Each structure stands twice: as C-alpha cells, then as structure tokens.
Amino acid sequence: MRAAPGWFAAALLALPAAGFAASGQPPDASAAAAWQAAITDAAADGLDPAAYQDAASLARDLSAGRLDPRSADPDWHIPRPEPVGNPGSGLLPDAVRPASADYARLREALRRYLAIRDSGGWPALPPGAPLRAGQRDPRVATLRERLRRSGDFDSEVGADPWFFDAALDRALRHFQQRVGLQASGFVDEPTFSALNTSVEQRIGRLAATLERWRWLPRQPGTEYVWINIATGMLEVIGPGGPQFAMRVIVGHPARPTPAMSGELRQVTFNPGWSxxxxxxxxxxxxxxxxxxxxxxxxxxxxxxxxxxxxxxxxxxxxxxxxxxxxxxxxxxDPGPGNALGRIKIAWDNPYDIYLHDTPSKGLFDLNRRTLSSGCIRLQDAAALATLLLARDRDWDAADTAAATSRSNTQVLNLRRRLPVYVVYLTSWVDADGTVQFRKDIYGRDARLLAALGN
Missing domain, CATH: 3.30.1490 (Dna Ligase; domain 1)
Structure with missing residues (x-):
C-alpha cells in the first residue's frame, strides 16, 4: 500500500464550511467534529486522509466504496449501495459506514498493522533449510521476532534464543492457521513465503477487504446464505447469528466463480446434468x-x-x-455417479452458477478447494436442502433422505426464497481479534489495489 505523508500522523485536516454547507444546512458542532476526526482517521478505513477536503467526499466513499466495482473488479456482480451524496445536518460517520461488526474489527486490525509498519515492520526470515521444533539455528531468533511483531508469539524467550522450543512451535502453528496454511509447525516453502509477506502487503489486503465491504448491501436480511470464495466456506446466517457452516469447492482460477447475490429458489433431488x-x-x-x-x-x-x-x-x-x-x-443421467451428486440448489443468475452435491467427498479435506468449473460444490448438500425446505413447508431430514434415495428426479420450487451472497473477501478478523488472511486465488485483490492506487 502507498505510504501517504501524514497517514498515521496526527495532522488535523481543516474542514471547509462549504463541504457541509452544500446540503443547505449547517451541521451541528458535534457532527462537524466527528467528520473532522473521521477524515483524520480515514487510514483506518483503508483510505488516504489527504484525499479528503470535506465531509461530503468522505461520506460518499464510506457509504458505497471509493471505486465503482464495475470497473475496479469486473467479476463482482453484487449491486452496490447508493452513495450518500452529502452527510447533511447531524449525520455521523458511523451512520454511513457498514454497520457490520466485521467491518469494525477490520478497521481495528488495520490500525494495528499500520502501527506495526510505522514501528519498522517485521524482519524477513533468511532462506535456508526448513525449520521445525527441536532444532537449533540462528534463524530461529529471527523467526521468533517475526512472529512477535505480528502478535503470534507472546511468550518468554528461553535461555537459548537459537533453539526452536515448544512456545515457538505453538506460535508458528497459530500463524499458519490464520493465513490458511496447514498448521504443521514446519517452516516449509509456503510458510516461508507467508512469513516474508510484508506488512505493507497485509495492509493492502485489509484495505481491499474494507473496500469490498463498502460495496455490500447494508441490509443483507435476517436470514441468508454467505459463501466466501476465498475461504471455501459457506455459512447460513439466521436471526440469532450463524446456524451452521460447511466447506465448499469453488471455481478453478481458470474458471473462477464470480461474486454475486440472489435468492435460492429451487431444490432438485437426483438431478440430471446438461x-x-x-x-x-x-x-x-x-x-x-x-x-x-x-x-x-x-x-x-x-x-x-x-x-x-x-x-x-x-x-x-x-x-x-x-x-x-x-x-x-x-x-x-441422475444417479450416485452424477457430477452434481444427489442435490442441486438453484437461483437466477446469468452465469449458470448453482450449488450442488458431489460424489467426490474426499476433495473437501483439501486445504485449498479451487477445483470446480465455477459452480459451488457443497460438503453437506442434504443439510442445506433440509433447511431450505423446512422453512418453506412441512419437511425434515428424513424427507431429504427419502428424496435422495429414490431414482426419480424431483424438483421443488421454494415459496420462501433465501438470499445468497457469494463474496470474495481475503481477510477478516475473528471475534477474539485474530486477523485472518487467505490467498488472493483469483488475483482480484491485486487488480483492486492497483485501481485504488496502492
């Protein structure tokens, strides 16, 4: 990410009165002060404070993203919110930012990573033979400091700083888990590459994710299906929060799955495949x-x-x-060997993308699951089909089992459709503050950051 002068300095940018007066109503003092602080702190939103001279321009970018996704990410097909043209009288920054706790946690993570950058970043691990617990190597001290800087290592250093001890092993496994690698405790080539990803690159990923969140609708609904292509995971969200989650298989980079939204409208048991x-x-x-x-x-x-x-x-x-x-x-033909498995779940979209079962269940054990031709394969299609039909009619898991055991094709249209969002978010922050990163499998973050000028 570009390092703009004053990004993390406390220089206060003056807000011209005209920036508010364009609404025809002067803001009250508390709103003016809040927007002044928001411009100064725009770096936490992944934005450059120097680019904003008034509240109106920042309100526009916070409410709907700085860039139009149609040009910044042509594979993003989720309708963008209407931008706030002017904050008006009394409207505060938090009223136009995404209200999601995910967005708030990403902002705090970006603050931490900016602070790491401004304190010198983290050291690069020198190349050499793979490292693991029980070894003694001068690079172990560098590895420990690298993980300490990123918050993965917080234990006391033993008497021998070159010795790879149990505390460092735990820290390395924690790091591997949060960057989407197998938590082996072994510094192999993928782990070496992830360790030597710069703090600037991590800042860029967080900024890209914050921009994508600003492209998302502010009211996704009280119930919906959330599929993150970058993580290969599906969650069903209900009024009380997540109901269940499963692994999915998404498109190969040569046949990527687009980001899109819609409403799940049909369940087919024992589908044929055209x-x-x-x-x-x-x-x-x-x-x-x-x-x-x-x-x-x-x-x-x-x-x-x-x-x-x-x-x-x-x-x-x-x-x-x-x-x-x-x-x-x-x-x-339908049957146990059909590529769609026993269940297909459809929604209207111009890309012929749908959710489906698969006979190749072992593929869900893979860490990276970019294997399909664009459609989304479900680890537990029966569970999702049961949920969709149970909220639509008198239906339970036994009915799903009976439907899949038959040889005939059965098509059930849903009267109560369920919204679905297929997103591409390569970073997020867990409720406990753990910052997670995943590989930019389709190169979409790279294109977005180039468009943002980072």
Whole structure:
C-alpha cells in the first residue's frame, strides 16, 4: 500500500464550511467534529486522509466504496449501495459506514498493522533449510521476532534464543492457521513465503477487504446464505447469528466463480446434468479420446446438436473432434455417479452458477478447494436442502433422505426464497481479534489495489 505523508500522523485536516454547507444546512458542532476526526482517521478505513477536503467526499466513499466495482473488479456482480451524496445536518460517520461488526474489527486490525509498519515492520526470515521444533539455528531468533511483531508469539524467550522450543512451535502453528496454511509447525516453502509477506502487503489486503465491504448491501436480511470464495466456506446466517457452516469447492482460477447475490429458489433431488460446452470439449472429450467408453460408462448421453436426436457414443468419431468442431451436447443421467451428486440448489443468475452435491467427498479435506468449473460444490448438500425446505413447508431430514434415495428426479420450487451472497473477501478478523488472511486465488485483490492506487 502507498505510504501517504501524514497517514498515521496526527495532522488535523481543516474542514471547509462549504463541504457541509452544500446540503443547505449547517451541521451541528458535534457532527462537524466527528467528520473532522473521521477524515483524520480515514487510514483506518483503508483510505488516504489527504484525499479528503470535506465531509461530503468522505461520506460518499464510506457509504458505497471509493471505486465503482464495475470497473475496479469486473467479476463482482453484487449491486452496490447508493452513495450518500452529502452527510447533511447531524449525520455521523458511523451512520454511513457498514454497520457490520466485521467491518469494525477490520478497521481495528488495520490500525494495528499500520502501527506495526510505522514501528519498522517485521524482519524477513533468511532462506535456508526448513525449520521445525527441536532444532537449533540462528534463524530461529529471527523467526521468533517475526512472529512477535505480528502478535503470534507472546511468550518468554528461553535461555537459548537459537533453539526452536515448544512456545515457538505453538506460535508458528497459530500463524499458519490464520493465513490458511496447514498448521504443521514446519517452516516449509509456503510458510516461508507467508512469513516474508510484508506488512505493507497485509495492509493492502485489509484495505481491499474494507473496500469490498463498502460495496455490500447494508441490509443483507435476517436470514441468508454467505459463501466466501476465498475461504471455501459457506455459512447460513439466521436471526440469532450463524446456524451452521460447511466447506465448499469453488471455481478453478481458470474458471473462477464470480461474486454475486440472489435468492435460492429451487431444490432438485437426483438431478440430471446438461454439460456446459466448455466442460464437454475441454474436460470430457479428451477423456473419451484417451479411453473410449469413458462417457458411456458414466451414464452420459450424446445428443446431435442439429437434429436433437440421441446418438450412440460408439458411432461418434471422437478422434476427429475438438473445441472448434463439436456438434454434440452431453447429458448425464441422475444417479450416485452424477457430477452434481444427489442435490442441486438453484437461483437466477446469468452465469449458470448453482450449488450442488458431489460424489467426490474426499476433495473437501483439501486445504485449498479451487477445483470446480465455477459452480459451488457443497460438503453437506442434504443439510442445506433440509433447511431450505423446512422453512418453506412441512419437511425434515428424513424427507431429504427419502428424496435422495429414490431414482426419480424431483424438483421443488421454494415459496420462501433465501438470499445468497457469494463474496470474495481475503481477510477478516475473528471475534477474539485474530486477523485472518487467505490467498488472493483469483488475483482480484491485486487488480483492486492497483485501481485504488496502492
């Protein structure tokens, strides 16, 4: 992130009276003082105080983001809130910022990281052989100081600062967990890279996440589904808070899942799969060419795209087909081997993205789960289907089990739709203050930060 002069200094920026008077109503003294303080403290929102000369401009950026996501992140398709044109008389900064506790915790985390930066940052770990508990190495002292600066190590240093002791092992595992790595206690290459990510880069990630929060609707609803692409997690939020969570598999970087919102409207048990052309020609066609009979063995039907008639897979000259010559459509029968599993959950969107079950349950054990062609695979599709249907009609888990055990396809439209938000947030702060970071798997933060000029 760009280091602007005065970002963390206490220089007080004067607020021109015209910045408020544009509303036609002079603000009261308390509101004026609050906006003056907000401009001085704009760095905590990931914004540059030097860019703001009046309350109106800061109010606009706090209420709807500094940038329009349509240009800053073309893969973000969640409607942006209407910006506050002018704070008016008596309107305070906290009334236009996102009211979420997540946003407030991110601001406090950014304050801490700015303070770390201004105190000199953290040391880089020199390259060398992997480190683990029980070893003695001069780099251990650097590792300990690195983790102390970021708040991961808070124990007393032993008699030998070069010895990798149990306290340092705990600190390293804590660090690994909060940056999305396997908590192995072993300084391998991914851990070395994460340790040597600069505080400036971490500040940039926090600033990007704060900007994305400002793009989100202020009233998501009392009940909704929240899917974070960057974490590979789904949460169902109810009036009392999170109801349950599960792992998900999202799009591969070559076929990324877009950020979007909508309303879950339909549950299908034992769905068939109409294969998108990209998957047909890039994934399935090579498998059939390498091993004739692959499609037939997995219940795929081949449809002539011109006549609409089904043709026998054995009669198709697969070896002569390719991405530019594929006059067929593929459809897979319902069943336990179907790529969509036993359950599909749909909402209206122009990208043909939906939630679905999968027969490949072992993939949810992976730490990074960017494996799909854009759709979102559910670790426990039955639980989500049961929740959606139970709030819509007389339905329970036994009904879901019965529906999935049948061979016929059953489509149930929801009368009570549930909002869904698919977001891309690479950092957040737990309720206990632990700052979490995840990899920018699609490079979207990098593009956003470049647009922000950081």
């Amino acid at each position: 294969v998108p052309r990209t998957i047909a020609v890039e994934d399935l066609l090579p498998r059939e060419q390498e091993g004739p009979g692959f499609l037939a063995a997995r219940g795929f039907h081949v449809i002539d795209a011109r006549s609409g008639r089904e043709v026998a897979p054995g009669s198709v000259p697969w070896e002569r087909l390719g991405p530019d010559r594929f006059p067929y459509r593929l459809r897979q």
